[in-house]
Structures are given as C-alpha cells and as structure tokens.
Amino acid sequence: MKPLARLRSLILVAVAAGLSWSSMAAPAASASSTRGAIAPVAKTSTLRPVQQVEGITEYRLANGLQVLLVPDDAKPTTTVNVTYRVGSLHENYGETGMAHLLEHLIFKGSPRHPNVWAEFNQRGLRANGSTWFDRTNYFASFAANEDNLHWYLRWQADAMVNSFIARKDLDSEMTVVRNEMEMGENNPGRILLEKTLAAMYQWHNYGKSTIGARTDVEGVDIGRLQAFYRQYYQPDNATLIVSGQFDEAKVLAWVQRYFGAIPKPKRVLPSLYTLDPVQDGEREVTLRRVGGVPLLYAGYHTVPGAHPDHAAVELLSLVLADTPSGRLHQRLTEQRLAAGVFGFTEGLRDPGFLLLGAQLTPEQDVAAASRVMIETIESFGAQPVTAEELERARAKWLKDWDRGFADPQHVGVALSEAVAQGDWRLFFYTRDRVRQIALADVQRVADQYLLPANRTLGRYLPTAEPRRAPAPQRVDLAEVMKGFQPAPAPERVAAFDPSPANIDARTQRLRLPSGMQVALLPKPTRSQAIQISVALRHGTADSLKGWGEAPTALAAMLDKGTRQRSRQQWQDRLDALRADVRFGMSAGTLSASVVTRREAAAEVLALVHEALSEPALTQAALDEVRDQALAALAEQRKEPQAVLAEAIGRRDNPYPRGDVRHARSFDEIAADWQALTLEQVKAFHARFIAGSHGQLALVGDVDVTAVMPVLNTRFGDWRGSEAREPIPQPLQPVTPGTIRLHTPDRQNAALLVQLPLALNDRHPDYPALMLANHLLGSGGDSRLWNRLRETDGLSYNVYSAVQWQSRDLHSTWYAEAIFAPQNRDRVERGFREELTRALREGFSEREFQAGRQGLLNFRRLARAQDNRLAGAWVGLLDLDRTFDEAARLDAALSALTLEQVNSALRRYLDPDKMVWGWAGDFPDAAGR
The missing domain is CATH 3.30.830.10 (Metalloenzyme, LuxS/M16 peptidase-like)
Known part of the structure; x- marks a missing residue:
C-alpha cells in the first residue's frame, strides 16, 4: 500500500496514465444487468467472521464474498467500496479496455434501478468508480445515514449480477469513452508514460493502457463484454468494504440479506501466468x-x-x-x-x-x-x-x-x-x-x-x-x-453532530491582540488529527498595484527555508511531527493549509509562523519557482481550456496593467516572471505580511490549553501597519458574443460559457438560483449532464456553476464541457436546446424535489469534512459571520417553491447576454 498523499499523486501524469474514472466530479452514473433481480430469499449464504486486524474485521459469505468492516465514529460519514479483482491485467487479445467499459456500463441501470444517477444525487452520495491494472472498484461517501447505507448496499448487490450491459447503452456511452481517450491524448505526459510502460512490458498486460486500444473499444462485441461481466462480477471475486460511522449489526444483516442471496458461481476463474522475462538492455x-x-x-x-x-x-x-x-x-x-x-x-x-x-x-x-x-x-x-x-x-x-x-x-x-x-x-x-x-x-x-x-x-x-x-x-x-503481527486496534471515538448549530456552539472564537481572529473547534477525530487553515489578508486595490508575480512567488518560496532553519531542516521537522503545510496566494490573501495531530499542533503552529514571518527568501528558491512557473505556463499556451479562460477573462476587462483585477495574457505573465527580482519579493513580504487582518481556524482533536500560548506569543504580537481593505469587484458589463480559438494537434476541445450576475450570497434570490443551477448543470441528475453525457454521449465532463461573491453584487455563472472537436456542432446544439428548454418549460416537480434533497445532502456532507470546516471558518470570520449563515441557507432552500426556482432561472440566465467560448483543433482549422 502507498501512503495517502503518494498514491499516484506525486505526478499528475501518473494518474492520467491509465487510472480511468467514470466521472471527474462525483457520482459515476447508473447501474444494471442481464440476470434476474436480486431479492431477499429464505436461503442465503452464511456470513461468518474470519479475522480482525487493527480495528478492521473480515467476514466471508459462503458464496465467497469477502467483507471488511472499518468502524470509525469520529467523522459522521460512511464510505462503501466494492472491489472486483479484475482490471486490464485480465483482458485477452481484442479485449483491451473491456474492464474500463464495464465500469461505465455498470452505471447505466438495471431493472430494479433504471436511473441510479438521479438516486445518487437525491441522496447526496459522492460516488465514483475506477479501473486499474489489477482491479475495478466502486465507492460512495455520504453523511452517515442508515437509509442511504441500506440503499447503497442493496444497489451494489443488484449491480453485481443484474446490470443490463446492453448494446444500446454501449452505443451511447462509446462517444463518452472516446472523449475520455481524447482528453488523455491532450496530455503529453500521459501518452509518454503509456508508451514507456509499453516499452517496458513486452508480454505482460501492464504494458497496455487501462483505457484500451481505440480499435478494441470501438469494435467490442457486446456478447464478449457480457461474458466478461458474468465471469468476473461475482461474489467470490469481490470484496465489500464499509468504513466510517455505521451500525455494524445492521450492516451485517443487510449484507447477509442482499449479497447472501447471490449464489456461489460454478465457473472457475482462469489462472494468469504470464510474466515478462528479465529486461536485458536499455x-x-x-x-x-x-x-x-x-x-x-x-x-x-x-x-x-x-x-x-x-x-x-x-x-x-x-x-x-x-x-x-x-x-x-x-x-x-x-x-x-x-x-x-x-x-x-x-x-x-x-x-x-x-x-x-x-x-x-x-x-x-x-x-x-x-x-x-x-x-x-x-x-x-x-x-x-x-x-x-x-x-x-x-x-x-x-x-x-x-x-x-x-x-x-x-x-x-x-x-x-x-x-x-x-x-x-x-x-x-x-x-x-x-x-x-x-x-x-x-x-x-x-x-x-x-x-x-x-x-x-x-x-x-x-x-x-x-x-x-x-x-x-x-x-x-x-x-x-505467517509471521505478521498486527498492531492494536485504534480506539473508537465519539460521534460528532455536523449541524450548523452544534458547530457554532462547539467553536471558541476570539481575537488576539494583533487583531487576528481565531476559531477553535475541538472535536473527536481518529488518530487525533487536526486541520488548520490560515488566511493573512493584506493591502488595498491601490497598494497592491504593480507587484507582478511577487505575491505568487512569495507563497511558493515560504516552504523553502526560514532564517532559523534550512529548507531541509524545516521540512525534516514537519516530517518528524507528521505534519503537512501548503501555502497559497490570491489577490490580497496569503493562505496556509495545515494537517497535524493533537500532540504536535503547538509546535507545528510555531513552524508555520516561522515560515510566514521569517522566510529565508533566497535567490536559488526564486530561480526554482520561476522555472516551474514558466514551464507550467508553456504547457497552458496550447491547452484548449486554458486559452479559453485567458481569452474570456480578458474580454472587456477594464482594469489597467498592474491592477490585481487586470486579466493578464500569457505573455504578460511570462514577462512578470522574467522581470521579478528577489528584492521585490522581500519588499512585498516586509510591507504586507502580518497577522493584523488575518484569520486562523483549528478543527479536530484540539488541545486548546496547549495551543493558546503559541497563538498568543507568535500570532498575538504579530502586527503590521499596512491598511487592508477588501478589493472591490463591481459588476462590469461584458460584450456578449462568441469566441472561437484554434488549438492545433489537440484531440480534445473545450466549451466555456460565462455570464456576470448582479448577485451575491446575501441577495434574496441566492437560494433559488443556487438550486436552479444545481438542477441545470451541477447536480448529478442535471439537465446538461443527462443530455450531453448520458443521452448523447458527447462529453466526459459537463457542468455549470456559480462563482458567488460575498460582498459585491457581482457573481459569475459559467458552464464548461469537453468533447471531441468533430462533435462541436452537436455539443452546441444539445447545450443550447437544454438551456432553452429549461428557460421555456422550467423544471418539473420531480426534479425540484429530488434536486433540493440532493443539494441539502451534499451541504451536510461538506460540513462533515474537517478541512472544509477550517476553511469555512476563516472565511466566516473575515465576513463577521457564523455557521448560522449555513442554517439560514438550508432553511431557505427547504422553503423554496418550484415557481421561485424557475423564476430565478428565467430572471438571470439569458443566452443572448452570455459569452460563448470554443477552443479546439476543429475540422475547419480556423475555429469558424
């Protein structure tokens, strides 16, 4: 096993090299079958305990299903995972990509569950599936809820043996899979890795991409695919894992009832024996x-x-x-x-x-x-x-x-x-x-x-x-x-109620002498984990003019040593304390995100303050971050989504060069990096970075008595003299129209639509438009998703969202889709038809009720994540708000009527006022 942060995340190209996901955002769509529906029967496989290791208990059904229970009441969430021991390793000649195709088709429905995606969305399940060399897995996380857990276990049992795997679904999903291939084709690192592995493995299937050869995928025989499904999607080839907060007795009973009803298969799985010989030369x-x-x-x-x-x-x-x-x-x-x-x-x-x-x-x-x-x-x-x-x-x-x-x-x-x-x-x-x-x-x-x-x-x-x-x-x-000796199981901790009222009641808020605002939310966590979020607000629209890349460079250099410790010493101490620190910068805000543990929190806070207040800021560090930034910029210049974002961001931007609100071109960004000096970075740090206007939040197993001395001595006296005012972002008129850009030699194209809105998150229409957008493009059962991905099979990822502002009446609605360049006209037609239909006919009562419940469930799930709580608190403190804001919004969403939601959609979304952007290697070569 790999540690968490290192599991194929050290390099993005490694993830893209073959780990294929059914959906980039959350749930992966519906499930289905060709064998009779699962129903409780009197005679089922017996569930028996096998062993227990460090808090994980293994059970086994007589039909071969392995079950692992990992109880943890510390976080009010539950995760269910089903792993099938089948991946690209198990594919024969002409079958490459078959395991990945099944991952897609499992989510296309069954007689019992014809529209699983909508049910996922309504229940607030963050679900997905992935295919890799040796396995395929399906998983969902949700706020602890027995009804959702019961339903999801029953669905997984049904999907195991009753999925349609139908010709019609294969045909509609084929374009989506091809679009996923094309998305990978746009990434040179992914393709280079794919070809490197192909050169390394001459005979073994690890040399073949998980997504498969295009000809195999396009020519797949539905009968062979169904046979592949029947062979490998069986209880004796699967492991069910339930982790988080749940009632163990009920889970075992449900597993016995639904999975135990599946008969043990009579077929024998093939024995795999191919190994590559020793490589005998470069x-x-x-x-x-x-x-x-x-x-x-x-x-x-x-x-x-x-x-x-x-x-x-x-x-x-x-x-x-x-x-x-x-x-x-x-x-x-x-x-x-x-x-x-x-x-x-x-x-x-x-x-x-x-x-x-x-x-x-x-x-x-x-x-x-x-x-x-x-x-x-x-x-x-x-x-x-x-x-x-x-x-x-x-x-x-x-x-x-x-x-x-x-x-x-x-x-x-x-x-x-x-x-x-x-x-x-x-x-x-x-x-x-x-x-x-x-x-x-x-x-x-x-x-x-x-x-x-x-x-x-x-x-x-x-x-x-x-x-x-x-x-x-x-x-x-x-x-x-045989000699393995597991460590003692970790102690179970008390459950936590993630309601806004309880979060507010449990949180201690204070202001340090420096002016910094602090929120402390002690709550039980497994392994005494703590999430820390820091936001150092600074400057005004005038004082932040003309600094170029100095703020960004400063944030990137903070983890490269302090005046007291070398880069290696600072990192070694964090590793010894088992802590992670990440720094970031946006206009007027330097941020830090920290993961630590109870006994180390005080020292880690001191180390974070040391990096923020006394960074080394060396020429070598600046040269390193400059090289990395210019390399990333060179990649973006040819990427459809990046060039679209640049073009639309610069459209009618009224702010002059040097203003933090100015939308810079790629050339301007490169010029700013080339011109940046170490003295500028040091001057920016000396002038702006202090704790006077900052916020700091600790969420998790916090020992308040231990951390308060550090907060008082390090952050309490850390004052700055520079004024801070939130940077105004007034609504600016944008000329509607269409932008078409040509990005040669790219097999994936992009659509980006934007519309500025005179709204913020305190506007009376905020709840209604939030839900309207959820139904249109951000929910799992949304109109745009169902049309462009599920029905037409044109896009691997399509969604809409609103970038909400909290102060100015200037939010932005936007929508994005990726697709094959040759499908541009069909994507545009489908997108416009769904938007027009929603505006003309409105949403149905079924969509409204299901979407509202799903949105409320997703919001509850977000409040169960400690990192989200810490990040939310630094934002709320700056706005002088509490989680009562979330409670009011939940209440407003619950009180909405269908008429209010449809009215908000029509009031704000006007296609004729939008900016439509297209980028790709289109057949006409000029972008038309």
Whole structure:
C-alpha cells in the first residue's frame, strides 16, 4: 500500500496514465444487468467472521464474498467500496479496455434501478468508480445515514449480477469513452508514460493502457463484454468494504440479506501466468507532439506489491524524487537542469515498476538533464543510501500512511489496492516493513534493480557485460503473512453532530491582540488529527498595484527555508511531527493549509509562523519557482481550456496593467516572471505580511490549553501597519458574443460559457438560483449532464456553476464541457436546446424535489469534512459571520417553491447576454 498523499499523486501524469474514472466530479452514473433481480430469499449464504486486524474485521459469505468492516465514529460519514479483482491485467487479445467499459456500463441501470444517477444525487452520495491494472472498484461517501447505507448496499448487490450491459447503452456511452481517450491524448505526459510502460512490458498486460486500444473499444462485441461481466462480477471475486460511522449489526444483516442471496458461481476463474522475462538492455521511446514542455522518464522493473522488498522500492522513490531532500531535486532542480522532478512506484499483483522523471523548461538541455538523471538514479553503487536519507524517507512515508489511516473515507478505498495485490492485510504489512527495514536491504534493492540493463528511457546504450535484475517471481502469500503481527486496534471515538448549530456552539472564537481572529473547534477525530487553515489578508486595490508575480512567488518560496532553519531542516521537522503545510496566494490573501495531530499542533503552529514571518527568501528558491512557473505556463499556451479562460477573462476587462483585477495574457505573465527580482519579493513580504487582518481556524482533536500560548506569543504580537481593505469587484458589463480559438494537434476541445450576475450570497434570490443551477448543470441528475453525457454521449465532463461573491453584487455563472472537436456542432446544439428548454418549460416537480434533497445532502456532507470546516471558518470570520449563515441557507432552500426556482432561472440566465467560448483543433482549422 502507498501512503495517502503518494498514491499516484506525486505526478499528475501518473494518474492520467491509465487510472480511468467514470466521472471527474462525483457520482459515476447508473447501474444494471442481464440476470434476474436480486431479492431477499429464505436461503442465503452464511456470513461468518474470519479475522480482525487493527480495528478492521473480515467476514466471508459462503458464496465467497469477502467483507471488511472499518468502524470509525469520529467523522459522521460512511464510505462503501466494492472491489472486483479484475482490471486490464485480465483482458485477452481484442479485449483491451473491456474492464474500463464495464465500469461505465455498470452505471447505466438495471431493472430494479433504471436511473441510479438521479438516486445518487437525491441522496447526496459522492460516488465514483475506477479501473486499474489489477482491479475495478466502486465507492460512495455520504453523511452517515442508515437509509442511504441500506440503499447503497442493496444497489451494489443488484449491480453485481443484474446490470443490463446492453448494446444500446454501449452505443451511447462509446462517444463518452472516446472523449475520455481524447482528453488523455491532450496530455503529453500521459501518452509518454503509456508508451514507456509499453516499452517496458513486452508480454505482460501492464504494458497496455487501462483505457484500451481505440480499435478494441470501438469494435467490442457486446456478447464478449457480457461474458466478461458474468465471469468476473461475482461474489467470490469481490470484496465489500464499509468504513466510517455505521451500525455494524445492521450492516451485517443487510449484507447477509442482499449479497447472501447471490449464489456461489460454478465457473472457475482462469489462472494468469504470464510474466515478462528479465529486461536485458536499455530501451528507448521518443514521443513528438505540438505543445507542452520537455519530460524525461526513467522506468525500472521491480517486485510485486506483496514482496518484502516493495517497501525498499517505496523508500528509494522518496530518496531519489522527494522535494527538497531527494537526490534528483538536488542535482537537477537546484542546479537548474530541470524545472522539477517526480517519482512513484506501483505495488501491483505481479512485478511492478518504479518510475522517476523530470520536467524541463523549453530552454533547458534535455541531453544534459537525462545524463545527470540517469547518473543520479544509478549511482548507489558509488554513493550508497545513507542512514539520514533512509530515516527521512521513512518518516515521510509513515506520516502519509498515518494521515491516510486516520481518514475512514481514505481507508475504505485504499484497501482496494491491497486487495488487488492479493491480501488486504498488506495495507499493514507494508507499513510494518517500512518501519523495520534495514539500510542494508534498501541498498541491496537499489543495487539489484537500478541498473542500466533494467532501464527504459530515451536512448539505447550497448554494454559489454550486462548485469541483469533478479528474475520475476510471484509471492507465496502464506509464507509472507505467517509471521505478521498486527498492531492494536485504534480506539473508537465519539460521534460528532455536523449541524450548523452544534458547530457554532462547539467553536471558541476570539481575537488576539494583533487583531487576528481565531476559531477553535475541538472535536473527536481518529488518530487525533487536526486541520488548520490560515488566511493573512493584506493591502488595498491601490497598494497592491504593480507587484507582478511577487505575491505568487512569495507563497511558493515560504516552504523553502526560514532564517532559523534550512529548507531541509524545516521540512525534516514537519516530517518528524507528521505534519503537512501548503501555502497559497490570491489577490490580497496569503493562505496556509495545515494537517497535524493533537500532540504536535503547538509546535507545528510555531513552524508555520516561522515560515510566514521569517522566510529565508533566497535567490536559488526564486530561480526554482520561476522555472516551474514558466514551464507550467508553456504547457497552458496550447491547452484548449486554458486559452479559453485567458481569452474570456480578458474580454472587456477594464482594469489597467498592474491592477490585481487586470486579466493578464500569457505573455504578460511570462514577462512578470522574467522581470521579478528577489528584492521585490522581500519588499512585498516586509510591507504586507502580518497577522493584523488575518484569520486562523483549528478543527479536530484540539488541545486548546496547549495551543493558546503559541497563538498568543507568535500570532498575538504579530502586527503590521499596512491598511487592508477588501478589493472591490463591481459588476462590469461584458460584450456578449462568441469566441472561437484554434488549438492545433489537440484531440480534445473545450466549451466555456460565462455570464456576470448582479448577485451575491446575501441577495434574496441566492437560494433559488443556487438550486436552479444545481438542477441545470451541477447536480448529478442535471439537465446538461443527462443530455450531453448520458443521452448523447458527447462529453466526459459537463457542468455549470456559480462563482458567488460575498460582498459585491457581482457573481459569475459559467458552464464548461469537453468533447471531441468533430462533435462541436452537436455539443452546441444539445447545450443550447437544454438551456432553452429549461428557460421555456422550467423544471418539473420531480426534479425540484429530488434536486433540493440532493443539494441539502451534499451541504451536510461538506460540513462533515474537517478541512472544509477550517476553511469555512476563516472565511466566516473575515465576513463577521457564523455557521448560522449555513442554517439560514438550508432553511431557505427547504422553503423554496418550484415557481421561485424557475423564476430565478428565467430572471438571470439569458443566452443572448452570455459569452460563448470554443477552443479546439476543429475540422475547419480556423475555429469558424
């Protein structure tokens, strides 16, 4: 298992490389079948307990279904996950992409549940599905609710054996899947990774993209797809995981009732035996396309996730690619040979891989960077792993693991990866191996696998005496696990009521002598977790003029050392305390987001204050963030969604260059970065950054007595003399019309529609328009989603939203969709027809009732997330509000009538006043 923050998130291209999701936003649409409906029967499979490990109890039905219960009352949410041990690994010739297609079609309905998406939305379920090499999983999180839990378990049992998997659904969904492929085709990093893995694996299916070959997907035989479904979607090939707050006895009874009614299949699953031979020489792959920035990948074959040596591979990934401690960061990024480095390893059922890489700016030398990258990765013979490197990597890995284990929503889904590797207890086994592994073992694994002959990169180098990695081998799980001793189960904590009234009643609010406002919300959490949010408001519209990229650069440099500690020392201390800190900047607000634990909160707050008040601000750090910003900017210049946002943002923008409200072009942003000096960054920090106008919120297992001295001594005396006024954002007229932009060599296109509105979140029409937009484009059963994705199958992601302002009467309604360029006319026609129909006919009573309930459920779910609570409090404190605001809005939503919602939609959404933007490589080449 990987720690939370590191599970394919170290690099975005890794996620896009093959991990395919049914929906980008939330629920993944409806479920269905070709076998009779599940109903309670008198004779069902018996549910029996198997074992308990660290608070997780395993049960097994006689039909083979494995059940894991992970109770945690600390957070009033429940997560249900069903993992099927089937992925792209199990596909035969001509079947690539079949597991992913099934993931889509499961959500297309069954006789019992013909419109699951609408039911998800009405119940406020944040649901999704994903397909990977070894498994497919389906999961949903929701505010703890027995009715929703009961319903979702019954749906999952029904979907397991009764999904339609029908020809008509395959035809309508085909365009959506193709659009998902095209979305990936726009990402050079994803395609390069796909081709690198294909070069690494010559025979094994890990060399094939999970989304499949286009010809296989387009030519799939519905009979073969149905047979694939019947073979693998069975109880003996599945694991059901329920985590969070729930009644265990009731869950077991429901599982017995619905899943126990499914008979044990008589078929025998095929035995998979293909393994790639040892790689016997460097391999090379080169990709050339328009746009983007240079990327380098170096891939090395390693061991299965269940192998004892996998822990060493995980730690080597950090030793090499972590920032700022990693060898690659120090020898590439700090030496300005690359803009940034990254790395990750995949723990899989069969021998997996370690991938390391670097992103360059267009001006940097690819040959020089690749030479240094390879020398660094394969240098462990001459420069062995040090004890300091091992302990630093171990601390970071365990910190991430602990944070993930504290989150029941994460645990429920993360166990899928261990299940796919062969045994859910590997989730703990790998943790224990990381804790115990010796320096000599890490060095041995580096010596065995980080070899030229085991490398896949961008060039070929012959060698007279090849050294080869150990032969691939499967793992004897019984032998591996026989000595496994689980740690004691964590203590269960009391439930928390996330109602606005209880949140307000439990929150302590105060103002420090400096002027900083503080909110403290002590509440029970698993593993004593705490979320901290800080917002330092500063400046006025006049005083913030002309600073260019100085504010953004400052935020990016805050985690790169202080006057008291080097960058590495500051990061090492955070890792030792198992804390994470992220800084950000928007116009007039410097923010910090912190994750820590009860016993470390006081010291972590002191470290955050140290970084905010006494940053090192070195030239090397500025050069690094400048290179990374320019590299990201170079990527955006060819991306349809980015160029549309630039063009529409600049349309009729009345503010002059230098004003923080001015919409800059790509060229202006690049010029500001190039002109930025270290002295400007230091001057901005000295003038504006202090606690006088700031807000700070702590939510979680807070020891108020322990943190108050730090708040008083560090933040209480941190005053600034600079005035602060919220930056006015008055409504500005925008010329309606259409913008069409040509983005060559992009297989995905984008639509962006915008309309400014004379509204804010205190306007009487706020609740009605919020719900109207939910029904039109942001809810799971919305008109735009149902038309463009579900019915026409044209877009992988389509939605509308309102960017609400709290002060000025200037909010913005907008809508977005992605699609294949050749489908532009159909997308426009469908979008306009649905908008016109909603304005002309209004929404139905069914839509209104279901949508309102769903929106209220989603709002309750948001209040159950500690990070959302901390972020909300810093905003409420600045506005002199409390969570009573949320209670009033919930009451207003509950009191709305259908007539009020339809009236608000017609009053504010006028297609003739909108700006319509299109960008893509359209057939007419000029954007028409």
